[in-house]
Amino acid sequence: MVKSWDIDLRIPLRFGLIAGLIALMESVIGIVTLSWERSLVANVVTMGQVLLFAPAIVIASMAAKQANQDKKLVSLLYGLVTGFLTAIPLIILIAMATAFDLRQFMPNVSPALIELLTFGRSPVAGSLILLGVTSLMGLLAAAFDFLPKFIQRPLLMGLIVTLTIGIFSEILSNRLRDLVSVDFSRAIFEGKALKTIIAAGLFAFVAVLNFLWNQFQEPIRGAFGSLPPRLTRVLRVLVILVLIALGLLIPTIAGTYLSEVINNVGIFVLMGLGLNIVVGFAGLLDLGYVAFFAIGAYSMAVFTTEGPLGVSNMSFWAAIPFCIVIAAFAGIVLGVPVLRMRGDYLAIVTLGFGEIIRILALSDLLKPYIGGAQGVLKIPKPTIINFFAVIRDFFVNLFRGLPLPKAPFETIDLIKPEQFYYIVLAGCALAWFVSWRLGESRLGRQWMAVREDEDVAEAVGIKLVSTKLLAFAVGAAFSGLSGAFFASKLTSIFPHSFKLDISINVLCLIIIGGIGSLPGVVVGSIILVGMPELLREFKEYRLLMYGILLVVMMLARPEGFIPSAVKRREMLTADEQMQASAETESAAGD
Amino acid sequence: MTEQTAILTATNVTKRFGGLVAVSEFDFDVPKDSIVSIIGPNGAGKTTFFNCISGFYEVDEGTIEFDGNVLNHRSPDMIARTGIGRTYQNIRLFTNMTAIENILVGMEPILHSTWIGAILHTPGTLREEKKAVEDALHWLRFVGLVGKGDFLAKNLPYGDQRRLEIARALAGKPKLLLLDEPTAGMNPMESAEMMRFIRQLRDDLGITILLIEHDMRVVMGISERVTVLDYGMEIAEGTPEEIQRNPRVIEAYLGRGAATGLGAGKAVNA
Numbered sequence A: 001m002v003k004s005w006d007i008d009l010r011i012p013l014r015f016g017l018i019a020g021l022i023a024l025m026e027s028v029i030g031i032v033t034l035s036w037e038r039s040l041v042a043n044v045v046t047m048g049q050v051l052l053f054a055p056a057i058v059i060a061s062m063a064a065k066q067a068n069q070d071k072k073l074v075s076l077l078y079g080l081v082t083g084f085l086t087a088i089p090l091i092i093l094i095a096m097a098t099a100f101d102l103r104q105f106m107p108n109v110s111p112a113l114i115e116l117l118t119f120g121r122s123p124v125a126g127s128l129i130l131l132g133v134t135s136l137m138g139l140l141a142a143a144f145d146f147l148p149k150f151i152q153r154p155l156l157m158g159l160i161v162t163l164t165i166g167i168f169s170e171i172l173s174n175r176l177r178d179l180v181s182v183d184f185s186r187a188i189f190e191g192k193a194l195k196t197i198i199a200a201g202l203f204a205f206v207a208v209l210n211f212l213w214n215q216f217q218e219p220i221r222g223a224f225g226s227l228p229p230r231l232t233r234v235l236r237v238l239v240i241l242v243l244i245a246l247g248l249l250i251p252t253i254a255g256t257y258l259s260e261v262i263n264n265v266g267i268f269v270l271m272g273l274g275l276n277i278v279v280g281f282a283g284l285l286d287l288g289y290v291a292f293f294a295i296g297a298y299s300m301a302v303f304t305t306e307g308p309l310g311v312s313n314m315s316f317w318a319a320i321p322f323c324i325v326i327a328a329f330a331g332i333v334l335g336v337p338v339l340r341m342r343g344d345y346l347a348i349v350t351l352g353f354g355e356i357i358r359i360l361a362l363s364d365l366l367k368p369y370i371g372g373a374q375g376v377l378k379i380p381k382p383t384i385i386n387f388f389a390v391i392r393d394f395f396v397n398l399f400r401g402l403p404l405p406k407a408p409f410e411t412i413d414l415i416k417p418e419q420f421y422y423i424v425l426a427g428c429a430l431a432w433f434v435s436w437r438l439g440e441s442r443l444g445r446q447w448m449a450v451r452e453d454e455d456v457a458e459a460v461g462i463k464l465v466s467t468k469l470l471a472f473a474v475g476a477a478f479s480g481l482s483g484a485f486f487a488s489k490l491t492s493i494f495p496h497s498f499k500l501d502i503s504i505n506v507l508c509l510i511i512i513g514g515i516g517s518l519p520g521v522v523v524g525s526i527i528l529v530g531m532p533e534l535l536r537e538f539k540e541y542r543l544l545m546y547g548i549l550l551v552v553m554m555l556a557r558p559e560g561f562i563p564s565a566v567k568r569r570e571m572l573t574a575d576e577q578m579q580a581s582a583e584t585e586s587a588a589g590d
Numbered sequence B: 001m002t003e004q005t006a007i008l009t010a011t012n013v014t015k016r017f018g019g020l021v022a023v024s025e026f027d028f029d030v031p032k033d034s035i036v037s038i039i040g041p042n043g044a045g046k047t048t049f050f051n052c053i054s055g056f057y058e059v060d061e062g063t064i065e066f067d068g069n070v071l072n073h074r075s076p077d078m079i080a081r082t083g084i085g086r087t088y089q090n091i092r093l094f095t096n097m098t099a100i101e102n103i104l105v106g107m108e109p110i111l112h113s114t115w116i117g118a119i120l121h122t123p124g125t126l127r128e129e130k131k132a133v134e135d136a137l138h139w140l141r142f143v144g145l146v147g148k149g150d151f152l153a154k155n156l157p158y159g160d161q162r163r164l165e166i167a168r169a170l171a172g173k174p175k176l177l178l179l180d181e182p183t184a185g186m187n188p189m190e191s192a193e194m195m196r197f198i199r200q201l202r203d204d205l206g207i208t209i210l211l212i213e214h215d216m217r218v219v220m221g222i223s224e225r226v227t228v229l230d231y232g233m234e235i236a237e238g239t240p241e242e243i244q245r246n247p248r249v250i251e252a253y254l255g256r257g258a259a260t261g262l263g264a265g266k267a268v269n270a
Helices: A009-030 A032-036 A047-065 A072-099 A109-118 A125-142 A149-167 A169-178 A182-188 A198-225 A231-279 A290-304 A316-334 A344-364 A387-400 A418-438 A442-452 A454-459 A466-490 A499-514 A516-533 A536-556 A565-572 A574-588 B044-053 B078-081 B098-108 B115-120 B125-141 B158-171 B188-205 B216-222 B240-245 B247-254 B265-269
Strands: A039-041 A384-386 A411-413 B006-017 B021-030 B035-040 B059-065 B085-086 B176-180 B208-212 B225-230 B235-236
Touching: A009 A047, A009 A072, A032 A047, A032 A109, A032 A536, A039 A047, A039 A149, A047 A072, A072 A109, A072 A125, A072 B035, A109 A125, A109 B158, A149 A169, A149 A198, A169 A182, A169 A231, A169 A418, A169 B085, A182 B208, A231 A418, A231 A442, A231 A499, A231 A516, A290 A316, A290 A344, A290 A466, A290 A499, A290 B044, A290 B265, A316 A466, A344 A499, A384 A387, A418 A442, A418 A466, A418 A516, A442 A454, A442 A466, A442 B098, A454 A466, A499 A516, A499 A536, A516 A536, A565 B247, B006 B044, B006 B208, B021 B059, B021 B208, B021 B225, B021 B235, B035 B044, B035 B216, B044 B059, B044 B158, B044 B176, B044 B208, B085 B158, B098 B125, B115 B125, B125 B158, B158 B176, B158 B188, B188 B208, B188 B216, B188 B265, B216 B240, B225 B240, B235 B240, B235 B247, B240 B247, B247 B265
Parallel strands: B035 B208, B035 B225, B085 B176, B176 B208
Antiparallel strands: A384 A411, B006 B021, B006 B059, B225 B235
C-alpha cells in the first residue's frame, strides 16, 4: 500500500529546510524582533508574526502541492513535515542562544528575540510550542489546498488586502482623521493597527466581493462586450474622465506626507519611462542613467538659483526647456562613442559615464560653476500665475468699471507637495504620452528591430545611428526633466544625490514592473520607491528586500508585474513555439 | 552579358580576412531583369561576396556598382535604400516580432515619417502608417502567409520563415534581390515551388534576382547565367548548359559524372 502512496520524504525535507532557513535568517537579521510589536490587526496579529510564520505557511503549501492530486493524506503529511522542519533551525538557534552568548557574532540574537521565539516560556517548553505551531500551520496550509479554487481565491484576496491595509494603518488613520473626523478614525483603527472587528468585516467584504467578481466576471464582460460600440466608447471616455478627476484629486485625498511620497514616486516614474525607452524599447543597457538626471538637476539649479552660482535667474518654466534640451544633448554626446558597442560593453561604458558626471560635479574644476561638494542652494520652487484670481479680478473689475488686471499678475508659489504634485503629474503624463506614441510608431518598430538583430536591422535600411541616438536622447530628455523637478522640489542639490544607486534603482524598477511596459514603470516605482518610503521603520532592510524581490521576481515572474504586450506575446506562445519547432524539424529532415 | 545593361557590376573585387583571400579579383555582372546564380563549394566566397554587396564588409580592392551608384564605402542601410534587398543563408528574422512587424520593418527604405510626426500623429504620418499596414498585408498574401500576420516570426514553421524573409526583403521595393540559398532545407516539392515563386518575382515584379544555391536542380532550372566560384576565384561563367559541360567545373566542383542532383564532390572540395 505504502508504495502506491508515492511518499517521497525528500520533498518535505527540502522544502522544510528552505522554510526553516528563511525563518532563521529573518530572526537573525533582526527584522522579526523589530516588527514584532508592529500590530496589523489589533491584538490579533503583528507584522513580526506574519514574517516569522509566513515561510512555514507558504512553503508548506508549496510542498503539499508536490504530492499527487488525489493523495490528500500524502499532501497533508508533506505540509505537516515541512511545517515541523521549519521550526528546527529556530530551535537550534534557541538552544545555542541559551547556551552561549551569540551576540558577539550576531548582534540581533538578543534575549528579546529568544523570548518571543519561545513565547516567553522556558527554552524547552517554548521550543515545543514553536514546533507545534509551525507544524499546525504547515498542516493547515496543506489542508487549505483542498478547498475548491472559488473559495481559496476570495479568502487569499481578503487576507492580502486586510494585511496590506493593516501595514499602512498609521498613515491611513491619520488621513481619515484629517479628512473625516477623529472619531471616525478611532472607530476603524486602534493605535497603529486595524480594529479586530473592522479587520474581520474588511476581510469578509473583500472575500465576498472577490467571490462575486469571480463568479460573474464572464457574464459582466460578455454584457459589456455586447453593448453597442458607441455606448462602449462613451463608457470608456467616462472611465478616463473619472481617472483624470481622481488623478487631480489625489493630493487632497492623500495629504502632505503622502503627496510628498507620491512626488518622489513620480520623479522615478519619469526617469523610469525614459530608461524604458533606452533599455526596454531599444535594448541598449544603460547603467549610467543617473548622469542625465544630474545634468537636468544641475541645469535647473544653475539657471534658476538665487544664490551666487546663478547665471540667469530664470523662472522654473523658462529653465525647463533648457534642462530638457541640455540633457537630450548629453544623451547624444554619450550615444556617439558607444554606437558600435553592444551588451556588456555598452553597460560598462555607460556605467563609467554616470560616474564621470558625478565626479565632475564633485570636482574642483567645476566648483566655481556648480559648487563642488557644497552643491547649489536656493533653487526657487516653481511659480504659476493665479489664473483663478486673475479671472475673478477681471470680471469683478469689469463689473465695477475698474481698470482690468494687467501683467505682472498675481502668482502662487508651488511650495507644498500637494501643489508640486501637479507639475510631476504633468511631466509624467507628457512622458507617458510620448513613450506611447513613439512605441507604437515606425520608430518603435525600428527600436524593436535594432534590439532583435542590429545587423539585419541595418541591412533592411534602418539608420542605426539616428535610431540609437534618438533612443538615448529621448530617454535622457525624460531623465533631465525629472532631474529639473528634483532640483526645484528640494531647492538645493549636492553631488551625492546622484550616485550609482539611482541608476540601479531605476533599472530595477523597470525590470520589476515589466521591461518595455509603461504601466509596469508606475507599478515598479510604487513598489521600489513608494513602499520603502512608507515603511521607513524598516529602512535598514531596504537593500535586502530589493535583493529578495529581484531574485523572487526573476524566478517566479521574469516578465515583470505588468509585462508589456511584446513580452506577454513571447511568454504566452511557448506551446505554439514548440509545435512550430517540431514542424521545423520535420521540414528540415525531408 | 554585353548585349543587356548590367544593373550590378563588380569590378576586380577582392576581400581578404587577414591572410585568407575570400574573394579574389572577381569581375561580375548581373544583367537587368535576369536571374543569375553563383555556385561553388562551401567556403568559396559566395556569401562573402553577398556581404560585400550589402555593405556588411568593405571590399579591399575593386568597385561594386549598382544602378549607377558606387556601393563602396556605403553603410548597409544606404545600400538597402538604393534598392537592394536580401535574405540570409541561416534565416535571420526579427524572431520576437510578428510576421506583419517583420514586413513593416522591411518597408524601411520606402518610409518617410519622422518621430515628431509620430508623437503629433500628423495626417501624413497616419496616412503612411495605414498604407504601410495595407501593403504589409499585401506582401503577406503574396508569399502565401495569409492569416499568420500576428504570429511571432520564431513560431512560424521553417518554410514560412523562409517566405517571410523574402516578404520582408520585397517590402522595401528592391530592384535587385539577393537570395542566399533560398531552398536550403526544403524537399524537392518545396524547392520546385520556390523556383516558381522566384521566377514569378522576376516576371511579375520586374525584380532582378541574384542567388546563391547548392541545389543544382534549382540552379540549372531557373538561372539564365551561372557563375562558379572556387577559393574566391571565378572559374567559369555561362549559361547553365555551358556550365554543365565545362570540364573545369566538373573537375573542380561537381566531381566526375555528376550533372544534375548534387553529389558528394561538394563538401570534400571545401
